[in-house]
Amino acid sequence: xATAIAEQQNQAAIDPEVLQEFRELVGGNVILPGDExxxxxxxxxxxxxxxxxxxxxxxxxxxxxxxxxxxxRENGLSLTIKxxxxxxxxxxxxxxxxxxxxxxxxxxWVDPVARTARVQGGALWADVDRETGAxxxxxxxxxxxxxxxxxxxxxxxxxxxxxxxxxTIDNLLAVDLVTAAxxxxxxxxxxxxxxxWALRGGxxxxxxxxxxxxxxxxxxxxxxxxxxxxxxxxxxxxxxxxDYTATAPEELTVYAELVKDAESGDRVIALxxxxxxxxxxxxxxxxxxxxxxxxxxxxxxxMPYPVWQQAFxxxxxxxxxxxxxxVLLRDLPDEVLDAAVTxxxxxxxxxxxxxxxxxxxxxxxxxPAATAFAHRDAxxxxxxxxxxxxxxxxxxxxxxxxxLHAKAEPYALNGAFLNFNSADAVERRDRVRTGYGENWxxxxxxxxxxxxxxxxxxxxxxxx
Numbered sequence: 001x002a003t004a005i006a007e008q009q010n011q012a013a014i015d016p017e018v019l020q021e022f023r024e025l026v027g028g029n030v031i032l033p034g035d036e037x038x039x040x041x042x043x044x045x046x047x048x049x050x051x052x053x054x055x056x057x058x059x060x061x062x063x064x065x066x067x068x069x070x071x072x073r074e075n076g077l078s079l080t081i082k083x084x085x086x087x088x089x090x091x092x093x094x095x096x097x098x099x100x101x102x103x104x105x106x107x108x109w110v111d112p113v114a115r116t117a118r119v120q121g122g123a124l125w126a127d128v129d130r131e132t133g134a135x136x137x138x139x140x141x142x143x144x145x146x147x148x149x150x151x152x153x154x155x156x157x158x159x160x161x162x163x164x165x166x167x168t169i170d171n172l173l174a175v176d177l178v179t180a181a182x183x184x185x186x187x188x189x190x191x192x193x194x195x196x197w198a199l200r201g202g203x204x205x206x207x208x209x210x211x212x213x214x215x216x217x218x219x220x221x222x223x224x225x226x227x228x229x230x231x232x233x234x235x236x237x238x239x240x241x242x243d244y245t246a247t248a249p250e251e252l253t254v255y256a257e258l259v260k261d262a263e264s265g266d267r268v269i270a271l272x273x274x275x276x277x278x279x280x281x282x283x284x285x286x287x288x289x290x291x292x293x294x295x296x297x298x299x300x301x302x303m304p305y306p307v308w309q310q311a312f313x314x315x316x317x318x319x320x321x322x323x324x325x326x327v328l329l330r331d332l333p334d335e336v337l338d339a340a341v342t343x344x345x346x347x348x349x350x351x352x353x354x355x356x357x358x359x360x361x362x363x364x365x366x367x368p369a370a371t372a373f374a375h376r377d378a379x380x381x382x383x384x385x386x387x388x389x390x391x392x393x394x395x396x397x398x399x400x401x402x403x404l405h406a407k408a409e410p411y412a413l414n415g416a417f418l419n420f421n422s423a424d425a426v427e428r429r430d431r432v433r434t435g436y437g438e439n440w441x442x443x444x445x446x447x448x449x450x451x452x453x454x455x456x457x458x459x460x461x462x463x464x
Contacts, residue, residue, distance in 0.1 A: 084148020
């Protein structure tokens, strides 16, 4: 029933008089096709996504959000939520639907005494890093600063501090939310605890997150950077990466990627690292990485954490055409390393990358049933990233990512990190089900309580 409702919503037409009444109720901008700002407003980070909503609402606050959710529901419009617009699958926009854009709601309030931050639903992690960094504080928040806080958090959230402080959801204290009924609620450990459980990993299935409250932690400079070797040495560097991370302290976060070097144009194998603890100890921990083999480039130094958070902006620019497939892994078998080298050495789309993310620590010690994010046993994520600026590369790049993913999937844990997948509609249903693992039935129960008609379905959808 809910699926049928969702399909009907995409075909809804808006009565002009009803639309005019709505515009008079909303304090923010209502943008229609043909308006001067329409094309810019419908764009998202992934340039491969080219959807045309029937209207776009740029909310100024909670009142606008409540009005918009009610309007979409009562008029049969498929509702999408745009926070940072950074989701690779493009869930922020849909053809013929209503996009609720929170981009004007980016305020961050820090309480340095309580060590907490209140963050509006349209904020980017750069906004959070700037404000919290002013007080020498931080929380786990992605690896690309232009990522939206809402999408990353609701999906689970990993980043450079995951080994020290756990996932983003492990630092989440409360969420203010507008439900499918247009009601405003606060979800926390003591208020709507079932909803709070579901919001920590269950994605945008339950409402519009208008603000988040996070726990913060003291954070000084980090010892961070990268070391790169010629692509011909990729297999031996990956073997080193596997051995090195097997015994590394859990505070250390390291990524390995087979990628194109922007300056030389050559393919390289690079290890990017972040040590957020004592710098003298970090020098000792990172010494094997810095001295391995004969690198072609090396830059590891002390820097403010917010500066390191900006380091990957150029590698993943807004508007590039992306298609991702990922798996979660406990270990790194030879077969996966071999596939990464075979496919990552000369991919058809020029900016494509084969990426290994390593994280271990507090996130692994949380009971899989304690939050909606179930995959607490993962130590690695492997991502096939197709990336190009030319639409002519799309088909080849997508096929490349799918083939590489298929090579790794037999060795993966059961279920993927859903924020990192460009799944097609049919595949998404199965992948979403396994992605939530043993928490699926409980998530369905929460969905039925807070969104029984599936108003919020443009996501990794939990069908009630």
